[in-house]
Amino acid sequence: MDTLVMENSAPAQAASPPDFLFTSGQGTISAYDLGQPITTPACEWPLLERQIARALAAAEAAGQANPLLIGAFAFDPAEASCLYVPGRYERGVRMASEPMTFAAKAALASAPASNQVISVQSTPAAAEFKASVSSALDAFAQGRLSKVVLSRKLSLTLHKPADPEQVLARLMSQNPHAFHFSLPLGQDRRLLGASPELLLRVSGGEVFTHPLAGSAKRGNEPEQDKRVAQDLLASHKDQHEHRLVIDEIRRVLAPHCRELAIPANPTLMSTDTLWHLGTPIAGQLHAGQASVLSLACQLHPTPALCGYPTDLARQFIREQEPFRRALFSGIVGWCDSQGNGEWAVVIRCGVLDGHQVELFAGAGIVAGSDPAMEWAETGTKLGTMLKALGLDLEVAQ
Template sequence: MPVVPYRTVIQQHRSAIHAALTQGYQQAICTNRPHVVSLSLPIPSIDPLRLLHQSSPYERHLYLENTSQHQATVALGSLIEASAIGPSRFDRVHNFIETWCHQISCYDELAEYSPGIQFFCSFAFFDTPTHSDSPFPAASVFLPRWQITQCRQTSTLIANLLLTPLSDLEALLPDILQQLRRIESLAESPLSAYPPAPSLIQPALATQVFTQAVHRALQRICHNRLRKIVLAHALDVLASQPFNRAQLLERLRQQHPDCYVFSVGNGHGVSFIGASPERLLSIRQRRLITDALAGSSPRGDTAETDALLARQLLTSVKEQDEHQFVVDFLVRRLTELGLRPSYRTRPGLLQLSNIQHLHTPIRATVPLHTHPLHLVKALHPTPAVAGVPTDQACQQIRRFEQFDRALYAAPIGWIDHQGNSEFIVGIRSALIQANRARLYAGAGIVAGSDPERELDEIRLKLRALMEALV
């Protein structure tokens, strides 16, 4: 099958692009409201990370890749956006998406594969910031100007354009073609080399702060005020030169091919990146899957040691109890929304490169009237990242932790106009700004927890992030 050069493809579809813009412009005139035209175009196979590598750190973005599923997406630039704070933040983002879905025309007939119109969202762990200088709002949603999605070897470029009754179509079309050719050059040119990894100044881990918090948490558990609490720790690192965002993500996806590799940029030079093993939810054609992921153990250096650690994890009463908290919570919340969850009664193992977890996938069919954000609101935060009871655990997290969680352990993902959605939990993550990085890791504290063992788990998770930085 002959390969058609991308430039020829653009020229072939120039009239279709012009027709789509004309129709969108007429819609804007008829309604006297802004109208978005979303164009999906076939492009040669290209790694979406290359577009992020060429972009400015001051350009808003969201990157999400699942190597095991052969899917990757980068959303770049903000065409329309909104932010929210407070208990109604999920509802306000939902209303924003619903309003704009009536003002968008999608033209995807030209592409072999198109994900359709996707809104990209991030939610902070708390609905109000812990600190006034938090780098990310409590809730944020945007429709990107440009998006590259790769599904196996098929790549699709999505261009979203905002038209108003005052738009100049004759000036707009050449500008679009020029930008398409700029993206074309990424597919044709070799990837520029990443800079050498910077040297790091890493302060000693403040172990006493964490272990003291664990002791205080265990006292509350002993007095039946909590059953579980997840305590996180932050480690600040200074580099000899600015971190390269794409380089960090490249290392993460090489080192953690079984995780979701992600990056969220706030458009002001700050990125939140990581490799998360935890999916909050995935919805495809109203079929939902969510993961109960709690109870952890390191991997062994040999096959025998690894098998022994796995057996100990599967038979540990403490780890099983911690895992069951999450299963019970997810099942209860889904049932309250009218879903009928199904799952295995005994957990399996999710074995990652340096750690393994008890894992129970939970499936259900989503009713027509249930929006993905209804589910995100109901499921966040799970006991895997907060505790039991959830409200009391969150209150104590604010007391015990001396830093702002921001997007750590919070939902990050997308929603399309047909009710499909994917959200991960932002764990195993770091906040990056110029040559500074803040690394996050957490551990679940229950009755019987040993502060030193929980600290070892924190070190294990931080070590995986440090390997990506250097």
């Protein structure tokens, strides 16, 4: 069940779906009356910080004791953000035994069994994606890069329009412990997803992050699945990819923390489709140190989403990827006026617009990566959203 704590300037309409939803193991944020978005890119941080402060102050003046900032930052800090300070919101305490909200259960019960694809296009296509992986391998051999994350977009036209509430309900059912999010983008477009990865959480001076890097498709049978997991844990390539991420997070967080505990080795984490290498990192911030928002913007994008070194990897992505990522592989979440909050990585996601759907997936490329296997990995990752849409997984191949 959901235990609600409301922070409103007007009574909430319990029956109406929220304009914005974010769920995690810590609870749910349901927001209403979003108003106009703050779209200033993260690279203009001084201006963006002032705009956020003004919006939070206005909400406090309107009667909110602890107003929230919600929304998403783009992958590229030079691209537009999509942030709001809602007129009202509800915080729900999501119980482990009841990972789905009542509204999600109702939407799932009414969801049609399947949909049909009228047209599909991958950008880039398989040959172009594999060529980009080969170019990345050349860059590694020349010492210009250590890692880069390459991605693709799957553009679909569906027979029946996708219902955001039903898709979100299916995501909650498929991946009950993920970070679920639903964010309006304007003109009836909506960003939805079920991310397995937390970028950063800050609560009362405690900081926590759980980066994922290195993955493998789950096996169909229990014994095969167990072997896949153990092979991933023993993989030198995946351990190297993971270490690049951990070292960068340590570099960013250590100056802000009086304590920072980082396990020596990653552990296994699973979704319905993949095994991941993950490392839970916990720390104590210095008194009066940075808020979750400023820390998240310093961390983002980590090598798990971009590559390493970050600036060179981002430039490589701009040169190789024939589409703009926008909010895909950005971060989504919330923060309050006291500096607490939670931000997850925008992956396992898509943008819904009636009959038109755009899905996204990426793969981390390091020395030793195989172009065909990396293409297949993106197909596996696209499976999360394809299943939630009631579509055949072969669409991604």
